[in-house]
Amino acid sequence: MNTRTINVTVNETPQQREVSVSTALRDFLRDDLDLIGAKAACQDGMCGNCTVLVDQRSVKSCLVLAAETHGAEVTTIEGLGDRTALHPLQRAFAENFAAQCGFCTAGMILTSVELLERNPSPTLQEVREGLVGNICRCTAYVSIAEAVLQAAAEMRGETPGAADATTSAGGER
Numbered sequence: 001m002n003t004r005t006i007n008v009t010v011n012e013t014p015q016q017r018e019v020s021v022s023t024a025l026r027d028f029l030r031d032d033l034d035l036i037g038a039k040a041a042c043q044d045g046m047c048g049n050c051t052v053l054v055d056q057r058s059v060k061s062c063l064v065l066a067a068e069t070h071g072a073e074v075t076t077i078e079g080l081g082d083r084t085a086l087h088p089l090q091r092a093f094a095e096n097f098a099a100q101c102g103f104c105t106a107g108m109i110l111t112s113v114e115l116l117e118r119n120p121s122p123t124l125q126e127v128r129e130g131l132v133g134n135i136c137r138c139t140a141y142v143s144i145a146e147a148v149l150q151a152a153a154e155m156r157g158e159t160p161g162a163a164d165a166t167t168s169a170g171g172e173r
Helices: 025-032 088-095 105-118 124-130 142-155
Strands: 003-010 013-020 051-054 057-060 073-075
Touching (some): 057 105, 105 124, 124 142
Parallel strands (some): 003 073
Antiparallel strands (some): 003 013, 051 057, 051 073
């Protein structure tokens, strides 16, 4: 078996591991590190359920080899926040009932982290476009878009409900 030693920081914890050169990042996270937030779903990058951040960029971890992350910083949903200190996106998803079965939630949130990092004040259309690579089979995406817009407002320091009505996803159900 062809292996490589990688040094990677996962959720702010340095890791040095021997990995097969053919192991997907998703499988490394799930099988070697017991981080199960990146879901194994489509296996070909179509659904976004395995999305993680690599050096603050969202990637579909089923399409990235673990060996390619040598020297990188990886953030999974487990490293974004915790029960006592939720990330604004995690809180907004809960408050807006944006997670139904929860299977797509980690990917949606991590994709949204990068979206809001690039664009702290997205419009509804920009949120929709930003989430194009993520599939949810339980919702009509309305509550997901509302959650992203709410988190964006919170991250900008605005009070809840202060978002302009033209950027709200409300009323489009």
